[in-house]
Amino acid sequence: MTEHLTAQQLARRTSAAVDAAVGAGRDLGLTVTDAAVLHDLFSVVVHLAPAPVVVRVPTVLPRATDLDVLARRQRSELDVTRWLADRGTPVIPPSPLVPREPVQRDGFSMTFWQFVEEDKTRQPDYAVNSESAADLHAALRDYPGPLSFLSAAEPAFVEEGLDLLGKxxxxxxxxxxxxxxxxxxxxEPLVRSRTAFEEAFPGVDLQPVHGDCPPANVFSGVDGDLYSDFELVTLGPVEWDLAALGPDLEAAYDRGAARNGLRSLDGGVLRFVNAVGMLRVIACLTLVPRLPALEEYLKPGVEQWRTMPFAGGLTG
Structure with a gap:
């Protein structure tokens, strides 16, 4: 039986992440007297009050993601969000009070963001958010920085996960x-190779995409909605950002795409990204021992996967 971390061990991990965030913030010249944890799941998110700065400290990562790999990913996120913010796209931007770089301390790699007050009275409207995802895609199309093809699929994590599940x-x-x-x-060949993907789906254009379900990562600020959490920003088909959301939210996206002069979602690519997304869910089962609360979120996904066509209907 695989052993899970205890509540005490989880609390120690959170405390260590908070201590690292506070120490790093003070080293960067921030006044921190009332640090508060805003969120704690895959990352510990800490408001370094009274400074208007929030630190995101990833704590539950695939074993293949070492600090150097994580820092490269974080630099892409910081670059993309700064670029979007400079052009007026509503995003939570990096903090202007510290250098725009990941900071490594005490075994963690963390990023610093502008504090935005949340409107806690609002519930997310996923149809509105899905339609808005097309606005984000329109803004991202001209991003000039380098991004890897479908890195958000994390093929090394999937392979690692399938190996660990065998044990x-x-x-x-x-x-x-x-x-x-x-x-x-x-x-896997279509995930790892842009050429293979383009041969399988001719005419489907690729562009910078959020990488981690933007309809679920819209932050309800008191002054309006903001796109957030670009940790998996990648080059890929826009369908990647709508994976596993279902026909109603896909239709909402298509309304936004038409409004922005973008193409509608491709059914074949949706089946592909849905299938890959489900294998990422399967791989995430290996994180449950380090994050026991994750199990309740994954079980419905695994049950849904069992009912889906093999590999999204693709054949080898």
Whole structure:
């Protein structure tokens, strides 16, 4: 039986992340007297009050993501959000009070963001957010910086996850693991190779995309909605940002795309990204021992995956 971290161990991890964020902030000249944890799941998000600065400290990462890999990803996120903010796109921008660079301390790599007060009275409207995702895609099309093809799919994490699940039968049944491995054999070439993707889906353009479901990452600020959490920003098809959201939200996106003069979503690419997204859900089961609360979020996804066509209907 795979051992899970205890509540005490989880609390120590959170405390260590907060201490690292406070120490790094003070080293950068910020006054911090009332640090407060705003969020704690894959990352610990800390408001360095009274400074108007929020620090995001990733704490639950794939084993293949070392600090150097994480820092490269964080630099892309900081660059993209600064570029968008400079052009008036509503995003949570990097903090202007510190250098726009990841900071490494005590085994963590963290980023610093402008504090925005949240409107906690509002509930997310995912249809509105999905339509708005097309606005974000329109803004991102001209981003000039380098981005890797479909890095948000994290193929090394999927492979690592499938390997680890073979050693942890209590996390996933053997028959499910066999299916996942066979699906990955079909999908992996299109994830790792832009050329292979373009041959499979001719005429589907690629562009910078958010990488991590922007309809679920719209922050309700007191002065309006802001796009947030570009940690997985990548080059890919726009369908990647709508993976697993279903027909109603896909239709909402298409309304936004038409308004922005963008193409509508491609059904074949949607089936592909949905299938890849589900294998990422399967791989995330390996994170449950380090983040037990994650299990309740993953179970419905695994059940849904069992009902879906093999590898999104693609054949090897």
């Amino acid at each position: 942890s039968p209590d996390l996933l049944a053997a028959a499910d693991l066999d299916r996942a491995r066979r699906e990955w054999q079909v999908l």
